[in-house]
Amino acid sequence: xxxxTQPPSMDCAEGRAANLPCNHSTISGNEYVYWYRQIHSQGPxxxxxxxxxxxxxxMASLIITEDxxxxxxxxxxxxxxxxxxxxxxxxxxxxxxxxIFGKGTRLHILx
Amino acid sequence: xxxxxxxxxxxxxRTGEKVFLECVQDMxxxxxxxxxxxxxxxxxxxxxxxxxxxxxxGDIPEGxxxxxxxxxxxxxxLESASTNQTSMYLCASSPLAGVVxxxxxxxxxxxxxx
Numbered sequence: 001x002x003x004x005t006q007p008p009s010m011d012c013a014e015g016r017a018a019n020l021p022c023n024h025s026t027i028s029g030n031e032y033v034y035w036y037r038q039i040h041s042q043g044p045x046x047x048x049x050x051x052x053x054x055x056x057x058x059m060a061s062l063i064i065t066e067d068x069x070x071x072x073x074x075x076x077x078x079x080x081x082x083x084x085x086x087x088x089x090x091x092x093x094x095x096x097x098x099x100i101f102g103k104g105t106r107l108h109i110l111x
Numbered sequence: 112x113x114x115x116x117x118x119x120x121x122x123x124x125r126t127g128e129k130v131f132l133e134c135v136q137d138m139x140x141x142x143x144x145x146x147x148x149x150x151x152x153x154x155x156x157x158x159x160x161x162x163x164x165x166x167x168x169g170d171i172p173e174g175x176x177x178x179x180x181x182x183x184x185x186x187x188x189l190e191s192a193s194t195n196q197t198s199m200y201l202c203a204s205s206p207l208a209g210v211v212x213x214x215x216x217x218x219x220x221x222x223x224x225x
Contacts, residue, residue: 034213043115043201043216044154087153093212101146101154 003027004088009106018075020105022088025069030092033064035073036101037084044087044101047073083109114138115217117202123223130189132220134202142205143185144214145169145177147198154201160185192224 005023012018024033034049048055048062050071055062061074075082087104118133136143144159146169156169158177166177174196178186185204189196199221203214 032212041219043203043219044214046213046215049213099156099214103151103153 003090003100004102006086006088006102006105008103009108011108011110012078013110014080015077018078018082018107018109020073020086020088020107021070022072023070024088024090027068027090028092031090032093033062033071034089034091034099035060035062036087036089038087038104039081039084078109080109080111083107115202115204115215117200117217117220119220120218121221123225124192125225126193128192130192130222132187132200132202132222134185134187134217135183136204136215137183138204138206138215139182140204140206140215141182142207143179144203145175145185145187146201146203147171148201148219149198157187194224196222197224198222
């Protein structure tokens with residue numbers, strides 16, 4: 001079973017920041033938070049990951065709460081090409097901990 | 112950029128046929144994975160490999176086998192295809208042996224078994 005809870009769908013206006021929440025209240029100390037997205041008919045695409053500090057890269061920012069029980073993925077200026085299903089995953093890095101994709105959040109960017 | 116390629120985007124096979132799905136990555140990654148994706152079920156791990164000639168079962172290995180003879184290539188084999196193996200198959204790779212951070216996925220193969 002997935003260790004995360006995400007809303008099934010969200011809307012965001014084009015050009016605005018898209019904030020995607022994720023709850024992971026049972027996260028362990030050695031587990032990272034990962035975000036992937038899947039655009040229709042394509043394979044999942046890695047976005048970002050973090051342990052406890054906030055992270056930013058060219059695609060997005062990841063905000064992790066201090067207790068690590070929830071996180072938010074921020075797409076700062078959403079475009080129509082950001083329409084996709086976004087998956088939040090918690091996973092340790094050791095080889096025996098498998099990545100489990102839940103059902104994700106379907107993000108609709110509205111023109 | 113990491114590139115993971117899969118041999119076919121779409122494939123139609125008959126029940127009982129032996130099916131080979133090929134995956135190649137060009138970034139010298141140690142780890143490779145095979146998943147299937149079905150509506151409402153998300154991605155499920157079939158098999159993975161952390162080294163050449165090495166394989167480990169994922170969550171749903173029944174009816175499948177794999178082969179990794181070269182580092183860059185990971186093959187998924189359906190020994191005798193059945194209709195319940197109709198699905199989207201996704202291959203992925205990641206760089207560090209035994210340590211899995213981000214994974215890079217191929218475009219997927221949509222397999223239909225009739």
